[in-house]
Amino acid sequence: MKAAFPYMGTAPIALEALLSTLGAEVVLPPKPTRATIELGARLAPETMCVPFKITLGNMVRSLEAGADTLVYVTGSWSCRFGYYGRLQAQILRDEGFEFRLLELSHGRIPAIVNEIRALNRGRMSAAVLGGLRALRIAWLKSTAVDEAEDRFRRTMPTAKDPGTCRRLLDTILGEIQKAETPAAIKRVRGSARARFAALPGNGRTRMPRVKLVGESYCVVEPFINFDIVARLGEMGVLVDPFLTAHRWLGFHGFRLGKGEVRRMRALSAPYWRYCVGGEDQNSVGQLLLAAQEGFDGVIHVHPFGCMPGTVVQPTMAKAARDTGIAYLPLSLDEHSSETGILTRLEAFVSLIEKRHRRHAV
């Protein structure tokens, strides 16, 4: 089995570890580029949301590189995300590709167990042991990545040279990806904190804090959100995304973080009483929480035409008005221009800085 899966932020590091420890060969697609998105946009239905187009372009690249099994993390109901796997499979088969489709979700555990058993030539005991080992390695890598990214987000606004900080993150992520044993992963993880702390600072002590909310893919994948975390970091703003690749995998794979979902539901109840997907309820709840916790602003990102992402807009705006927190919605698609987004981010940052100074006095 040569497996491929869609690119999403740093999730591939853990997924690659999981599948390769299970005994599958993994075809990692190149990071998404303009060409990937254009390829996906050509094959996808015109008004489909942009994560679909990027992941579709990704899958074509992986299939060209020799993949024979496509693995999707999925969860299905009224949002289009639930169809990604099935619809992309149909489009790719029409394009003449041959492959197997494997959908991973907490609802398909028996099928997944069978898959693992097949990889171990049908021996159940080997499969169970292999499965546990794979889960452990993937989990360790995922948490190590999450911690490194968290360090990066905190260091960026105070770093003397943001470029070095960025490169350090890439180096550490590379090391985590290469680490093969739990001990090696732990070593990298242990050193990350000190290495970020050792970067020369720029003397800034107070910085505005911004909460990043919105649709999962747009929050987690730097390619589509124009690396918003690093960009704001360069401008001296601390960004706290409500979701990371690690938490996304945990939620969709094992239903971790249900408590937080419940908390967000309770918090958002005066504004949003029924979750329809696309992290709508989470976004409203997180905005209200950010206001309570004294954040300086909230940025909401969603793919253009995202059904839940669009319909929640007036509610987000109303909640922001009611709480007085600065709020910027960004709608992203294959036509978004970096300059346009940067201009709006700069204007937003100068607004919150002004407010931040006023509050600080």
Place this chain on the structure above:
Amino acid sequence: MAKRIGICRALHAYHHFAFWRTFFTELGWEVVLSEPTSRPMLELGVRLSPAELCLPVKAFLGHVAALKDRVDTLFLPRIVCTHVAGDWFFGCPKAIALPDLTRAVFDSLPVIVEPILDERILTEEQSFRNAMPGIDNRGHVREALRLANAAATTAALRTRTAGSPLHMFSELGTKDEGRGTGDGGPTVKVGVVGHSYLLFDSGLSLGVLDKVREAGAQPLVVFPTAVEVEREARQDNALNWYYELELLAAARRLLELEQVDGLLLVASFACGTGAVTNGLIQRAAVHRHGVPTVMLLMDEHTGEAGLVTRVESFVDLLKLRRR
């Protein structure tokens, strides 16, 4: 005193108005239906909504604006989940979120009756009773629901034979805003597929069916039976949206039984579910049946002249192919 409950002549009213009207009338409420979509109504809706929403939802907000001060209750159902052929099928996220959207957009609103129609967790009776805490008489609600379901069945039958759902609105004394699809006469048959709330709301679709007729072709809109919808639900890669199953079933009948010369897909710009469904229908029409299709994407900027040109050239093409 009878309560006045407002129902918007938009979105799912084109499917379920007969049910809703019978139900509330049986409970002794006075049903107030908003006027057909007018230009000013639509423009108000557009101004109130975020730019990215689809046309029917924008129009819906216009209807709410027109109704909200004339009634003391507003009916905004959340159509979440329907059971078909052993599986669950969902409504569109935007339609599910309508009450929350409406509350965010308007500052003052009448009381909102918002039953959560989710067959996974609630029976029909529970949904409506939860939404109307003032009503304690269980037997009364049950009886009203029974009559409403009967009315819905009759209405669905009439919609299928008349080829239009507009008869549901006409009994309230307001004028029909379009005609059903006739038969006989012209030779070229154009199958038209689109959500009823877009196709039959001439304020939104600019009377596209009439345009087809004026271009010299016979427009054909079909309404699938429950059996046809179930057949779509049983497909391997079935879509999980109930109202899209209806479109797929309609397209299948037009292509396989009616043998139309061309297929006209009418959808609204930014319709999320339509992006998936229309892709599937076009694929089936062109690759499997060799039937030409054209997709008209409607939004608040769609001009009548542009629409006429596209319909005429499509009909001309079909006539040429016939020869």
